[in-house]
Amino acid sequence: MxxxxxxxxxxxxxxxxxxxxxxxxxxxxxxxTATTTATRQKRQKKQRKKGHPIIxxxxxxxxxxxxxxxxxxxxDKKNINLEWTKLxxxxxxxxxxxxxxxxxxxxxxxxxxxxxDDVCHTFSSVLRSGNEVDTAQLLKACRAHxxxxxxxxxxxxxxxxxLEANVKKAEKVYKKLPAAQGKRLSSLLTSEKEAGIHNGNQxxxxxxxxxxxxxxxxxxxxLDLYDDALVRGANHPRDAAYGAYAKHLAPFHGWALRxxxxxxxxxxxxxxxxxxxxxxxxxxxxxxxxxxxxVRKLKVLVATWDPLIRSWEEEFERLGLEDxxxx
Numbered sequence: 563m564x565x566x567x568x569x570x571x572x573x574x575x576x577x578x579x580x581x582x583x584x585x586x587x588x589x590x591x592x593x594x595t596a597t598t599t600a601t602r603q604k605r606q607k608k609q610r611k612k613g614h615p616i617i618x619x620x621x622x623x624x625x626x627x628x629x630x631x632x633x634x635x636x637x638d639k640k641n642i643n644l645e646w647t648k649l650x651x652x653x654x655x656x657x658x659x660x661x662x663x664x665x666x667x668x669x670x671x672x673x674x675x676x677x678x679d680d681v682c683h684t685f686s687s688v689l690r691s692g693n694e695v696d697t698a699q700l701l702k703a704c705r706a707h708x709x710x711x712x713x714x715x716x717x718x719x720x721x722x723x724x725l726e727a728n729v730k731k732a733e734k735v736y737k738k739l740p741a742a743q744g745k746r747l748s749s750l751l752t753s754e755k756e757a758g759i760h761n762g763n764q765x766x767x768x769x770x771x772x773x774x775x776x777x778x779x780x781x782x783x784x785l786d787l788y789d790d791a792l793v794r795g796a797n798h799p800r801d802a803a804y805g806a807y808a809k810h811l812a813p814f815h816g817w818a819l820r821x822x823x824x825x826x827x828x829x830x831x832x833x834x835x836x837x838x839x840x841x842x843x844x845x846x847x848x849x850x851x852x853x854x855x856x857v858r859k860l861k862v863l864v865a866t867w868d869p870l871i872r873s874w875e876e877e878f879e880r881l882g883l884e885d886x887x888x889x
Contacts, residue, residue: 675841677710678859685866693873695747697736704729704777711784713839717803720826725780731773747774747874751881765885771878775885778874783810785867788860792836800830816888 684703690696708729711722735754736744743753754760754771765772783806791802807827812820830836838848841856878884 675855675859677706677713677842678840678856678863680706681710682859682862682866685863685870689870689873690746693869693876695870695874695877697744697747697750700747701729701733701736707781710840713842714836715829715831715839717799717827717829717831720823721780721783725777728773728776728780731768732770732777735768735770735773748877748881750774751877751883755881755883760883763882763885764887765883771883772885774874775878775883778871778878779810779814781867782871783807785864785871786810789864791830791833792840793857793860793864795833798830799833799836800828803827803830814886814888819889 681703684699684706688696688699688703704725708722708726711718711725714722736750739750739753742749744750751771751774754766754769759766759769760771765775786806786809787799787802790805791797791799797805804824804827807823811823815823831839834848834853835845837853837856838845840860841848841852843852875884
């Protein structure tokens with residue numbers, strides 16, 4: 563009978579193992595009689611809610627590693643800032659101990675030559691298209707040129723005084739004329755001629771034509787002086803002045819002026835002194851570079867004057883106003 567019971571028990575165990583179910587073994591470890599299917603399902607559901615036990619462990623380790631990495635970055639940042647502070651401090655000490663090198667001051671050539679620049683600029687706008695001379699711009703340029711001439715010293719003082727007197731004469735008449743009549747040199751000269759104030763080519767002493775005639779002769783004299791002595795540099799300025807005077811002024815000067823003007827021109831300084839005066843600097847400051855700057859500007863002025871004076875002279879000849887009397 564006992565053998566039959568044992569055999570039946572073995573058959574039951576085998577069947578349950580095959581079906582994949584747990585066996586109630588009351589005779590093992592003092593367990594209870596059985597674990598029902600419902601109890602097993604509740605346990606499995608509870609475990610699913612809790613999640614896999616390894617996930618919280620991984621998350622905790624990851625959090626710790628991130629915290630360690632962040633702390634390391636902060637420490638590295640502090641070290642970098644500390645090293646940078648040391649480097650900056652050392653560099654300032656190094657720079658402070660470098661001996662100071664004093665560089666020579668550069669002269670501002672444009673500023674020193676301002677008066678000459680003004681003359682070149684104003685005269686460049688006098689001659690308009692069609693070789694028409696703008697009267698207002700011409701008188702303005704002559705005023706700028708007077709300021710420049712006075713920097714040349716006592717040797718050009720008499721020339722400057724004569725030029726200024728003739729500029730005032732032309733300005734006085736120009737300001738009284740209607741704008742249309744005085745706008746151009748040709749219209750100004752024509753209006754005076756038609757008014758009958760001249761006696762043929764013998765100009766009225768107080769006319770604008772008389773003032774403009776002598777302004778032109780004065781500029782022609784200076785053109786040759788600058789071109790020969792200062793630009794080319796072949797002759798002493800005194801000799802260049804004598805030659806220019808003999809050509810442009812002496813034929814129209816009386817005995818007294820032919821004595822006074824050459825005496826004034828005899829005081830012409832050497833070329834380098836002229837260059838320094840026109841540049842607005844002392845002779846001791848003059849060097850080759852500065853000399854080239856002044857000469858280049860004088861070349862511009864001479865090149866501007868040449869066509870202007872020729873057009874000016876042609877206008878006087880066209881209207882028969884070239885007064886050749888001596889004064």
